[in-house]
Amino acid sequence: MIKNLHAHKCVTIINDDLHSWIFDQQWFQNFKAFISFITIFVEEYDDLLSPQDEIQEALAMANEVGCQMYIILLANGLQCTRFLRFGERYRMLDTRVKFILLYDSRLFDKDLYYLWKRIVNVVFIREYEGLYKDVGKKNNPWFELITVPFPSPINAVLVPKRLDIYSRGKFRKGTDLFREKTIDLKNQTLKIVTFSHTPGTRKNLVNFDSSNLTNDDYDFFGAEVEILKTVSKAMNFRYEIYEPENADIELWGRKGIETKYSGIIGEMVYTHADIALGDLYYIPPILNLMDLSIPYNTECLTFVTPEALTDNSWKTLILPFSSFMWLGVLLCLALSAVSFYWISRFHCNVKYLKEKHYKEQTESIHVKKKRVITLTMFPEVKHMDDDTKYIKMKEQYSKPVEEGQHIGLYLFSEPFNCLLYTYSMLLLVSLPKLPSGWSLRILTGWYWLYSLLVVVAYRSSLTAILARPVPRVTIDTLQELIESKLATGGWGEINREFFQTALDPTIHEIGKTFEIVNSSEEAIDRVADGKFAFYENTYFLKEAIVKRQVRFQANRLQSNSTKNTKTKNNIVREDRSLHIMDDCVINMPVSIGLQKNSPIKPRFDKHIRTVLEAGLIKKWLDDAMQQILNVEVQTVEETMAIMSMRKFSGALVVLIIGYVLSLLIFTSELLYFNFVFKRNPNYNKYSRSIVKKSE
Template sequence: MVKNLLPYKCVVLLSDDIYNGIYSSAWYRRFGLYMTFIVVNVDEYEDLLSPYETTQAALSTAKNEGCQMYIFLVSNGLQVARLLRFGDRYRVINTRAKFVILYDNRLFEKNLFYLWKRIINVIFIRRYGGQKSGDDKNMPWFEITTVPFPSQITSILVPRRLDIWTKSKFRKGADLFRDKTFDLRNQTFKVAAFGHIPGTTKNMKVKSFRAVLGNFSGVETEILQTVATAMNFKCEVYEPVNADAELWGGKQTTGKYTGLIAEMVSTRADIALGDLYYTPYILERMDLSVPYNTECLTFLTPESLTDNSWKTLILPFKPTMWAAVLICLAISGSVFCALARFHETISRIKTEKSRNLDLYNKKKKIITLSMCPELEKLDPNVKYTMMKEQYNPPRFEGQAMGLYQFSQPFNSMLYTYSMLLLVSLPKLPTGWSLRMLTGWYWLYCLLLVVAYRASMTAILARPTPRVTIDTLQELVNSRLKCGGWGDINREFFKASLDPTTKLIGENFEVVNDSSEAVDRVAQGVFAFYENSYFLKEALVKRQLRFQIAKSNLTFNQTQEMRDVAGEDRNLHIMTDCVIKMPISIGLQKNSPIKPRVDKYIRRVLEAGLITKWLDDVMSPILNSEIQRTHEGTKAIMNMKKFFGAIVALCIGYFISIVVLIVEIIYFNYFIKKNPNYNKYSRTIYHVKKAD
């Protein structure tokens, strides 16, 4: 029998004072080179349902080290039973390891039946015979028994004999720790389930080639059918009481659980289906298989919480592009003004030179007329004309005739902006540097305006822009109430270390009616938390519900429904995932079938069947969603799209009125009060001011 210990690297030896002497020095010398022993000695008065700290530390160390065998040589069966209950509840004992326990009838009481559905790799040693080893008739012999897994334990547990140890050998040589989960011999497992797409869907009207368990179908039913066929067991599917409201369930103030979790904690169900999240909250209460899929958990939010149609004129360019346009406008206006002033200075210098030369010539002519009065007799108007030209000399070609539009900074910016709007200048500039700059600036304006027009055309040709919430920060800023199904989701947000996520968890509201939650989202006052598949189904269900109700109503009622639907907001699934959540199938706590179930789920996942089954479940919903999207997508010009132009016109009206008021105030309080102002002849003031 001790030869069977050789394959194990770590063994836990737990004994009391009666059997402590069995582990002699010879025992450790024989196996000490091959394995590690963790020895625990318990007192006869120690309550192993709440063991000493040293005992707990030793058991925890054994589990962390991965010990493969536990040998319990304790004469008091009640102590062993309480220790097993403690280890199962707090998971300090690896229930899937091998166990060697002394036989005791008190281990098979009815309240301990659940243990032997979880600890199946166990053998019980029962001694028979006398004490004298020299007498063959009184030679002691040992019966080796085990629990009857996978047979169902009813009202009485009768251990099944494996072999007999006598005369230092086994009688049959049977495998004491064979794999009992390889073939479950057509046993029936109870499966608790409720509808939660895509894992399970309830009351499918069309039952095609897809697997159907009771009234449920979906990805998890396909997986369970495949695993059941491979492991040879049957499934008895039922829905927990009030499952539509309780869903996964939670812990009440009385300490009892509700929903799907209650069925697993009370061991009424062996397997749980319901899109179970791989979270600590669930792992503490049941075992979860290896994840078969990863779902995007996000929020269903209302659209158009704020209307951005007034920004239509600025939507064609991004903020950085607008910043670049404004910077170029400021630089170009300044350069135009600087060049205009430069040319104006040069023109003034040329004009002064020409004027001085002209005055010299005019004086010379006047002197000539004075010296020759006979010329004046020939034409008396010549002298007067010459004197008039002396005070009003003609303009020469070098004077700044084409620079007035850029000579002042304000005018320069105004005309530069007008060129940007493709408005022609009243006159081309005089200086060649200004002309060259104007030409290239027109090319820049042409390219910019063409790009703006093309982008604006695309915006007006597509459907109305949708204002959506796509990040958690945007959701927090919107001040919407957030909620979802079950206490599981609320606990997840509360336990988060992210400040934004934790802020949502503080005001998280539990809503177990999906239809009610979606209606509240449509009203623009709520954000519903679920996986993206479930939210897509909720959108399609709401649309179908309105269509069915519309077909069954009268004209007046239909008009009222249209009014209600018009008040609702469009719904949008947030693009950013709050978390990519692994999804698993639930098993009983410390379930012995978990390793083999994980093995077959990995095979199904590697074969690509999960993706295929998921597409089968979601194809009707996705087709309906695509049809609804195409029907609702219309590129029609309406006042909502044109609202940006109206806003720009209103801004222009406002600025013009403000400027007009400022001009009136300036005229009445500054110009009219000037002593040089004449209300009968206003030109006198301006003439004097010019002088």
């Protein structure tokens, strides 16, 4: 047996005063080169059901460094049982490594059978006296090495299995004492507890004739059932699937009075089942009660919320552009108006300077009669007399004013007119006259190209919005959910604890009003009433929405066929559409449950990893959802794009705003005319204008 230790890097030794002589200096000298030892000495008065802090620290260190074997040599079998119970309950012992214990009948008490379903790599050493005497020598003892009968089930009596006999420094058979027992489970039957929870497991009724339905009347399928089938073939075991009591209400289960658990959690805690199916979350509250396989999928946990809590059809005219796009259009409008105004003012200043220069030149002609200036400015008047030259120059400088060559400047020379005509160009309304000045004309041309692109984009987007169904007002973020003032809830204390203990302030805010709902059908009905948001994975929520749609359609058909059938509100009304939030509250890993400290977990994980890498789990998830997608119901409004007054309400809102503003401005003008303008001393009631009296 000493040679078998060479394959281990760390060994934990728990012994007492009676067996401490075995682990002497020579013992450790034999292995010090390649094995690390953690030694725990137990006094005869130590209560190992609640060991001292030093013992717990040593066990924690053994777990941390990954010791592969525990050698427990305690003469007091009661102490040993209490130590094993403590280590298994609080996971202070790694039950999947190798154990060497002294045989004691108290270790096989019926209350400890659960231990030997979890600690299976164990060897019990039972000492016997020698059957013969050598001359002049003491009796030669021999040792029987036995183990638990895993994978065979332990029924009323635990019958240990003999491995080998050790005598005179050698084994009789040379049997592998720690043979891997989970490779082949020898066609044993495992109990599988589950309930219908998409996409892991779903159930179909296969026996329609039975009045009292049992688990045999249902057929379970889904992604986790397919995983179970594959692993059962690889590990050679059979299985029986059943549902716990009130599975549709209890779901996973919950903690009740006196720490009693219900649902599949209760079945696993009380070791009634070996494996649990049902989208178990990879979270500490569940890990404390059972073992979980490696996650085979990551599910989006979010809320299903009612649609159209508020109607945004009145915003139809602003929906084609996003808020940043509208901001860009308004900024361009403001900058363009300012540019037109300042360029027009520049042209007005140039016109003023020309007129001023004209006056100076005419005065110079009349006073000085200088021919040089005249010839410089007007070469064509070289042979004219001075009076004719004056008339010609007057015509030249007065021509813009008299014939209106710069009359186009009035379009943009005043601030309000500039803004009005710039806005009208953005709406593709023609200007009354092409503006004067080449800089204004060039800017106008490019601004028209810009306006053309904006208007075409707006028209196309608006046409698409009007051609589509009525815009859906949905809740897609947690902040929007909080602002909606909807009540929130989901299954169990686990989900509520997640929201209440979250560090994210938004999630924590939802946790303040999070309700526990154990009936998914009732929760979805509350969501449809527009008063609730239900928390679950997206697969489950899709199925719940489809089930409600099918139920609603069936009720509506029944109402149409029966004239006297009426709804709760005495009318047959349209059902509210439900929407699954786009943002995930959390992407949760999901796993298959195993009994706490289950010995088959490493082998189970290996096979799950194999099918995951092969891409089979994705296929099984798609197959589980295909039936739901095939029966999904669409309303008429979703399938037909028709124009309605609800869509056109945006235009009516704009028209009403125009009427209101016009009425307010008209009222202001009347008030100003009656209380300000008419009270002017120079007001003439006949001409209805201000007339200045001549002095």
